[in-house]
Amino acid sequence: MTPAPTSLVLHGYRYSVYLRIARLALAEKGVAYERVEVNPFSPDVPAAYLALHPFGRVPTLVHDGFVLYETGAISRYVDRAFAGPALQPDAPRALARMDQIIGVVDSYGYWPLVRQVFSHRVFRPAVGQPTNESEVAHGLTGAARALAALEDLASSETFLVGPAPSLADLHLGAMIAYFTAAPEGAAMLDRYRRLAGWWDRLKMRPSMAATAPGLPVTEV
Template sequence: MSAMLHLYGAEYSVYVRAVRIALAEKGVSYHQTPIDIFNKAGVPDSYLDLQPFGKIPALRHAGFELFETTAILQYIDEAFEGPDLQPSSPQARARMAQILSILNSYAYRTLVWDIFVERIAKPQEGKQTDEAKIAAALPAAKTVLNALEKLADDDGPFLLGSQITLADCLAAPMFDLFLKTPEALALVEPAPRLGTWWRDVSARTSFLETLPQTRQV
């Protein structure tokens, strides 16, 4: 599809980066319009016409508008030529959907907001860390990592085996933040599959080219 894809969202966003990783893996060119959802003035009204909940990312492509990250990821894979980012078998496709749901429902809030933001982002902004929030999040983080470790394919190098999928695109930016915290080491150490996965996925060009230059959440 030859029309330019327009991606809306700030580079600091985990979810925007997941979409950018997928675009890089597919080899799709795009134009990115920064939308800072933390701006004191709020998001522009014009953006709310595209994304009524004021979240990021969103996209426009060939007259088609879309928001919600998982939907955007699936669209990118199915609308453009390039390597498939979704498995072909029903079981593997269901496993990918399961991992995406775990990441959205349990991992993001726990690993990024309750641990990374409290331990790293807040002190960088001169704010006080909520140690109680971190302590309360650690059991949930352990559950997330244990679940992903069990679901990760034995043969790797990606979460579903030899094929990089949308699950990797979304997991990578979340783990990039979480693994910056001192709490992560003890939780990841008993998860050798995730350790191997992280080594490989964090070395990919798509991961390195999308490293944000600003704060990340």
Template sequence: MSRTIIYGTPGSTYTWSAQIALVEKKIPHELVEVAFGAHLQPPHRERHPFAKVPVLDHDGFVLYETQAILRYIDQLVPSPPLQPSDPRDAARMNQAIGILDAYFWRAAGPGVVGQRLFAVMRGLAPDEAVVQAAVPVVRTALSELDRFLGDRQFLAGDRLTMADIMVLPIVRYLLLTPEASLFDPHPRLRAWCERMSSRDSVRETEPQLARKG
């Protein structure tokens, strides 16, 4: 019997993306928790030499980097597809993921969510200078994602793609911070988030940290 394991830290946006994709593909999986700090230790570094999460172990085939994991899953179980066949939609999907990985997550993750949510959880005061330095990048990213979305249901066409799966988690966390006001000019992006959040794959894998209240 096939066995699929995700090694990840609960609350990690990228771990959440991998789990969403697995549920969308109806691939049963086990989440093995890698506690914060344990990702730096030898057992996990043997799986991921750069000490990040998630890591996929599919019947002994070990794979890291979320994009690689999602593309592997998509080829492993072709239906429903998570990558568009239309060249322009595929390019837009790759562009949205590129923005996430290169700019959006770095600003929104450590810059806003890390200060507003995770620092407070550790009993620390948010560093307002860090937050304010991140806000312009977050504002630009939200504006571009809203432009990509337009009047369509998803970020890269008329069906769910890797772009939606990878962008959603950090958006969900941002909406729990005072910087949620950055979404005010983008009601379509808020509506997209609500639609995505209602999917079974998102509800089944939702970390406690992402829940309001």
């Protein structure tokens, strides 16, 4: 019997770092999918999307009717459900380190790196909104703390937890791409030797180019 065709749909906002993490996982696995644009910051998020994601955030993946939200769950599912290079190490300690780095990035990195430094220094000016310098300053303080912890956790191998890219690289990479778009962010990353070398390697991967969101040139 011929297997039923697979439907794989990723809902998300083009400028979302979390959407990009899911897209990076799909790109690294070489999996084709359909994208549906949803802006979670708009006042009228469609009811059909809120039925998929009760918190109204992005992304959400729908695979043959199986609905999954939370980026960490999506990227781990993509890694397990599809063929392609493994994005999670087998060794318990390397896997624990990967999970730890993802947790640190979500809990202590996202807000200062993305929502404070990138949003206020890069995104908001690009869409004609005012920058709050105190958000940038607080973001730089928080970012320094997060990057110092991540510098300590990063392996001395090619990628964050070993010789091959893992979900930790994709999680942090999506955020560092935005953070280093701010001049202060790029200067700060240079002070962390391991992370700076890691980023020089990671940013050259085809998956990074394939998922680059670009920057808005008009108001969103």
